[in-house]
Each structure stands twice: as structure tokens, then as C-alpha cells.
Amino acid sequence: MMNIPCLYAIVRFCPFLETEEFANAGIIMIAPEHGFFAYKLITRRHARVTNFFEQLDGAVFKTAMQNLKEEFERAGAMLRQHGIDRKYQLSDTEFAKSVFAEIVRPREAVIKFSKIRGVLADDPAAKLEDLYGYYVERDFVTKEYREAVLERTMRRWIFDAGMANKFGRIEIGNEEYHATFPFVEQNGTELVQVVKPLNLAQDQPSKILDHGGQWLFRIQTLQRKRLLPTRVLFAVEGPDGQGPRQQAYADIVGNLRDSGATVHSYSEKEQIMRFVQDRGTVGSS
Structure with a gap:
């Protein structure tokens, strides 16, 4: 040495x-x-x-x-x-x-x-x-760490909009199947809407597909069991540039939208907050 x-x-x-x-x-x-x-x-x-x-x-x-x-x-x-x-x-x-x-x-x-x-x-x-x-690249950051950062930022957005008391981290489902969402709005016992920041900027296409596919499975399973509200939003951070990673990202976003969820880029703050505040509109973009 x-x-x-x-x-x-x-x-x-x-x-x-x-x-x-x-x-x-x-x-x-x-x-x-x-x-x-x-x-x-x-x-x-x-x-x-x-x-x-x-x-x-x-x-x-x-x-x-x-x-x-x-x-x-x-x-x-x-x-x-x-x-x-x-x-x-x-x-x-x-x-x-x-x-x-x-x-x-x-x-x-x-x-x-x-x-x-x-x-x-x-x-x-x-x-x-x-x-x-x-x-700079933060090699030590896992997808879970990055999503925690995205959640903290979104929590600040919701707080600034005066809606902090309307959302909570809640486990949705039953004894057979359940998943935890960081932002869930309820009206009494009725679920109104759920919002999930999702990191799909991993360094390999397979990792993007694995992580995105995991959440796709979760919402499809909860929907099939009639345990999920119709208003579901994913605020997604994706990879830059073109190539296999971008294609994997596009595949997951398309599948999420096909499932009935609304998907916005995490950078689209106005659209995300419009969805959160406007409960009268349902659909994907």
C-alpha cells in the first residue's frame, strides 16, 4: 500500500x-x-x-x-x-x-x-x-431512505396547505392482507384517499421493476379485496435520461395508471397538491 x-x-x-x-x-x-x-x-x-x-x-x-x-x-x-x-x-x-x-x-x-x-x-x-x-451520488442511500426524504418533503407541503390534521400514516387492509401508506385521509371510518411518494430512480432497471411491481401488487390486491378507496395517488421520482431504466420506469407508471391510480412526477408539486385538496375529481393523468 x-x-x-x-x-x-x-x-x-x-x-x-x-x-x-x-x-x-x-x-x-x-x-x-x-x-x-x-x-x-x-x-x-x-x-x-x-x-x-x-x-x-x-x-x-x-x-x-x-x-x-x-x-x-x-x-x-x-x-x-x-x-x-x-x-x-x-x-x-x-x-x-x-x-x-x-x-x-x-x-x-x-x-x-x-x-x-x-x-x-x-x-x-x-x-x-x-x-x-x-x-454526491449518495451511494449509501437505499430506496427506503430516499422515500423517507420524499415523505418528509410532502408532509411539509401538506402542513403548509393547512391539511396536516387530515392525513395520517395508516395500515390499510385486514388480517389476511394489509399495507401501510404514509398519507391516508379518512372520514370517520371511511377511507377518502391515499397518497404514496414512490422512488423509482434506482440504478438498475430490474430494481425499478421490483420496487414498483411490489407497490403495484399491493394496490391491486387491496383493490381486489375492496379495501382501498378509489382515490389513490403515487408521486413518483424517476430516473433521468433515456434507456432501459427510463423504459422500466415508464412500464411501472403505465401499470399503476392502468390499475386506476393517479400518477404524477414528484416534481409536479402543483398537480399533487391539487389532487390532495380536490376530492371531487378521480382519475389518472
């Missing part, structure tokens, strides 16, 4: 200085004694970030990332001139550390950085990928 000492910082997108909320958007790393300087920024799936800041124009994030990339490229060129890549005999590790510290210094801007952190790595490039996966 080489145990190369590396310094890194997390790139944070913070568009609203008043609230100090941020989303991790990249990693920048340097190993000056090893001649390594690199970074990785979000270049796709940026909807996850822009959807978090609902009032923000998505172009702001794209522009900020492009400007940051150019800044990093200029810093990399400067470091190479001073021998960071060991092509010259002028390598100055202290200079490299000072440049890195200047890049990630605290600033009043939409881009901020975490404190500089240290880590030992056999392969700095591989470690950069690992850190990006953990802090």
Missing part, C-alpha cells in the same frame, strides 16, 4: 444565502506530493439538485457549474506550470497546497466548499470517484 496523502473538499451549491441550504455538487482533490490534481462535478442528473430548490431557474446551476469547471481548469494549468504533474523540476508542494486552499476558501457566492479534509489513498483517482459516489 502506498497510502498517498490527499486533500479534498466537497463542492456545495448554495443558491439562497439567506437559508444556507446547499446540495453537494462535486469533489475537488489534490495530492501534491504525488503530482495529482483533479475534480469531478455533476454533469448529468442535475434535476436532483435543481428540483430541491423549487424557485430556482435551472440555468443558474448549469452556469455555476460551467464557471466552476473553468476556474478549476485554470488552477490545474497553473499547478502544471509549477510541476504538479512532475514534468518539470519545479514541483512546489507548498505552493500547490496554497493554490488548493485559495480555490476552496470561504466565499459569498452560490458555490461554497466544505472544510478541507484529509484522506490516505492507494489510488487518488479511484478515491476521488469513491468520494463523489458517497457525497
